Amino acid sequence: MLESLQDRLGRVIKTLRGEGHLTEYHIDTALREIRLALLEADVNVDVVRTFIERVREKAVGKEVLSSVTPAQMVTKIVHSELVHLLGDTTTDLNFKGRPAVVMLVGLQGSGKTTTAAKLARWIRQKKHLFPLLVPADTSRPAAREQLLVLGKQANIPTVDTRDLNDPEAIAKKGLREAMIKGYQVLIFDTAGRLHVDDELMDQLVRLKKILKPQHVLFVADAMTGQDAVRSAKAFHERLDVSGVILTKLDGDARGGAALSVREVVGKPIVFAGVGEKLDALEQFHPERMAGRILGMGDVLTLVEKAQESMDERRAKRLEAKLKKNKFDLEDLQEQLRTVRKMGPLQQVMEMIPGMSKAMPEGGVGEAQERQLKRMDAIINSMTPKERRHPQILNGSRKKRIARGSGTSVEEVNRLLRQLGQMRKLMKRMGKTNPRILKRQLGMR
Amino acid sequence: MARTILAKLKRGLFMTHTEFLEKVGEAFRRTGPVEARHIDQIEDALIAADASVTLSVRLADELRARVRSGEIQNAEQLRPALRKRLVELLRSVEESSKPTGQAHSPRVTLLVGVNGTGKTTTAAKLAKRYRETGRSVILAAADTFRAAAVEQLQYWADRIGVPLVHQNEGADPAAVVFDAIARAKGRGADDVIVDTAGRLHTRANLMKELEKVRKVAGREVPGAPHDVLLVLDATTGSNGIEQAQRFGATAGVNGVVLTKLDGTAKGGVILAIAESLKLPVRWVGIGEGEDDLLPFDADEFVDALLAAS
Numbered sequence: 001m002l003e004s005l006q007d008r009l010g011r012v013i014k015t016l017r018g019e020g021h022l023t024e025y026h027i028d029t030a031l032r033e034i035r036l037a038l039l040e041a042d043v044n045v046d047v048v049r050t051f052i053e054r055v056r057e058k059a060v061g062k063e064v065l066s067s068v069t070p071a072q073m074v075t076k077i078v079h080s081e082l083v084h085l086l087g088d089t090t091t092d093l094n095f096k097g098r099p100a101v102v103m104l105v106g107l108q109g110s111g112k113t114t115t116a117a118k119l120a121r122w123i124r125q126k127k128h129l130f131p132l133l134v135p136a137d138t139s140r141p142a143a144r145e146q147l148l149v150l151g152k153q154a155n156i157p158t159v160d161t162r163d164l165n166d167p168e169a170i171a172k173k174g175l176r177e178a179m180i181k182g183y184q185v186l187i188f189d190t191a192g193r194l195h196v197d198d199e200l201m202d203q204l205v206r207l208k209k210i211l212k213p214q215h216v217l218f219v220a221d222a223m224t225g226q227d228a229v230r231s232a233k234a235f236h237e238r239l240d241v242s243g244v245i246l247t248k249l250d251g252d253a254r255g256g257a258a259l260s261v262r263e264v265v266g267k268p269i270v271f272a273g274v275g276e277k278l279d280a281l282e283q284f285h286p287e288r289m290a291g292r293i294l295g296m297g298d299v300l301t302l303v304e305k306a307q308e309s310m311d312e313r314r315a316k317r318l319e320a321k322l323k324k325n326k327f328d329l330e331d332l333q334e335q336l337r338t339v340r341k342m343g344p345l346q347q348v349m350e351m352i353p354g355m356s357k358a359m360p361e362g363g364v365g366e367a368q369e370r371q372l373k374r375m376d377a378i379i380n381s382m383t384p385k386e387r388r389h390p391q392i393l394n395g396s397r398k399k400r401i402a403r404g405s406g407t408s409v410e411e412v413n414r415l416l417r418q419l420g421q422m423r424k425l426m427k428r429m430g431k432t433n434p435r436i437l438k439r440q441l442g443m444r
Numbered sequence: 445m446a447r448t449i450l451a452k453l454k455r456g457l458f459m460t461h462t463e464f465l466e467k468v469g470e471a472f473r474r475t476g477p478v479e480a481r482h483i484d485q486i487e488d489a490l491i492a493a494d495a496s497v498t499l500s501v502r503l504a505d506e507l508r509a510r511v512r513s514g515e516i517q518n519a520e521q522l523r524p525a526l527r528k529r530l531v532e533l534l535r536s537v538e539e540s541s542k543p544t545g546q547a548h549s550p551r552v553t554l555l556v557g558v559n560g561t562g563k564t565t566t567a568a569k570l571a572k573r574y575r576e577t578g579r580s581v582i583l584a585a586a587d588t589f590r591a592a593a594v595e596q597l598q599y600w601a602d603r604i605g606v607p608l609v610h611q612n613e614g615a616d617p618a619a620v621v622f623d624a625i626a627r628a629k630g631r632g633a634d635d636v637i638v639d640t641a642g643r644l645h646t647r648a649n650l651m652k653e654l655e656k657v658r659k660v661a662g663r664e665v666p667g668a669p670h671d672v673l674l675v676l677d678a679t680t681g682s683n684g685i686e687q688a689q690r691f692g693a694t695a696g697v698n699g700v701v702l703t704k705l706d707g708t709a710k711g712g713v714i715l716a717i718a719e720s721l722k723l724p725v726r727w728v729g730i731g732e733g734e735d736d737l738l739p740f741d742a743d744e745f746v747d748a749l750l751a752a753s
Binding site: 254 | 593
């Protein structure tokens with residue numbers, strides 16, 4: 001795991017506390033680190049160069065607020081500049097036309113077909129419009145079958161185009177079908193192609209003429225490296241791309257490609273693909289992406305995930321208990337289950353800023369997952385009374401619990417010690433000003 | 445046919461060199477004493493080829509040290525020095541892990557990787573390659589997750605004339621592998637090539653599934669899977685290292701197939717993978733056709749990267 005930019009900068013310029021302005025020296029030292037951090041996140045070298053210059057201009061002579069360190073100050077400038085470059089706000093797509101045509105283009109394996117189905121589902125559910133899927137990938141074997149199956153899963157009508165082998169004929173058939181049956185949005189899935197393949201790029205230009213799409217969306221893999229710039233540029237030059245969809249963002253790629261692509265295309269990134277399921281398509285949030293590229297952790301996503309997994313009423317009850325320091329094993333179990341519901345531990349941990357350093361070598365793995373399961377089993381083997389009043393647990397009770405859960409008395413003891421530690425920690429957190437806590441978590 | 449492969453590769457290589465040359469600028473063209481900025485240019489060019497920041501900086505530092513010690517004096521020594529170093533890096537891991545299990549029958553090859561790298565196409569191309577060496581091959585469609593993945597592989601199997609073992613979508617991949625091995629044993633086939641579903645290496649459960657596939661294969665044939673190849677998209681950035689690491693740890697990867705090397709892809713990430721994980725590249729994919737898979741050649745690759753031809 002890569003350390004966060006702020007930690008890095010903190011190490012480099014921590015000796016320079018207490019100066020009123022960001023000096024050239026601060027900035028040069030910081031910019032060197034920022035350059036490396038961005039390159040490590042796969043942002044294109046040339047894009048990094050221009051970005052660094054822009055940050056330098058913004059930063060020179062800036063007043064350092066008394067409450068922050070120069071490192072935090074520089075990080076903030078970098079972060080907001082990054083957010084700005086990524087498009088500031090989330091872009092909402094509108095669909096106009098009869099039908100509004102959306103054309104998906106990109107390299108092989110970037111995820112166009114899956115994205116087509118996800119997008120159709122999103123349009124149906126969030127925009128309440130009726131989309132029609134048109135599979136036109138005639139190159140990859142069974143690509144059209146794939147979209148037919150996905151369309152069925154997503155409950156979106158999909159034109160069976162397997163009788164045609166010419167994408168242009170398919171485009172015409174799709175348009176006809178959409179117009180006759182009154183579909184509002186037509187989603188056209190094209191074959192993946194290399195941007196240096198002139199013949200196939202010409203074909204896309206011809207398809208665009210026929211379809212007159214409202215949106216030409218470039219589908220890009222978030223794991224792409226330095227090459228992202230060139231492919232995006234080539235597609236954009238030929239097709240005047242109107243937006244970008246970034247796929248496979250559920251992995252651990254830092255996603256510097258987002259910045260590279262955005263920089264050359266100059267059009268917003270509209271969606272992020274975050275999983276293989278058909279509902280795993282989110283609107284793109286520049287702020288979160290900036291944090292991710294800088295390795296600052298994705299606190300907002302974490303908070304959202306936590307909110308999804310834990311309903312508000314429970315949260316309130318828990319809060320009340322925390323205040324009275326009555327956190328017991330029942331609450332602990334609920335917490336453990338909530339965490340596990342949020343996804344694999346590794347993913348959850350990675351979203352917490354600073355956690356990357358605290359994690360064991362090789363990441364949080366099954367050992368930890370297994371331990372959570374064992375803790376759950378131990379609590380399950382207790383009586384409700386024991387869970388609420390762990391102090392009554394004596395030797396024979398512990399033995400019974402260990403037997404019942406297939407663990408050992410030692411493990412039961414360890415769990416109790418952990419509960420004690422958590423209580424202590426929570427007591428301390430209860431006294432902390434929530435604003436400071438938030439800042440510590442990087443939420444500003 | 446051979447000519448088209450060559451032409452394709454050349455096109456790929458051509459695209460690769462112009463890029464590196466553009467970045468490396470004068471460093472490789474100049475004669476006379478080496479200047480500091482020449483090595484900076486090389487460092488940038490390596491980073492721009494996805495060779496990872498850490499490795500690029502290290503290689504550049506090595507060059508700097510050699511300039512300082514007087515070992516390298518002229519700019520025209522830079523390219524050969526770098527070339528030699530990169531070839532060595534790739535060669536050193538090539539030797540360490542030769543394909544294993546030649547004696548066992550059937551030999552089981554597992555193709556793994558993240559989504560969209562070209563596993564299915566590679567499975568077909570590899571089947572054709574193996575068959576050309578006189579071996580009989582069975583393909584196993586163990587990607588039971590992606591819609592129509594089986595149909596895709598079926599198309600290739602029919603086309604190159606290799607039997608395919610498959611089950612329904614959603615079936616247990618390990619069961620497909622079990623069937624395929626049983627079929628191979630029954631027919632006395634030499635090779636089973638298993639196409640698995642794409643999965644992000646951060647998904648613990650899906651990675652576990654691969655472990656099960658391995659276990660089942662190992663129970664049926666001693667030492668299986670004999671080859672576990674990570675299929676890696678040549679346009680992948682630094683995440684390729686994480687991929688190799690995680691798939692290496694859970695699936696026992698012992699080689700890499702670098703795909704989509706036609707066009708502009710450079711695949712410099714394999715340098716970083718060779719350096720940190722000692723994994724060799726075995727094959728390169730250079731196109732969508734069934735013959736577009738070539739054995740990896742370190743010299744050729746580095747020449748392409750540095751535009752030395």
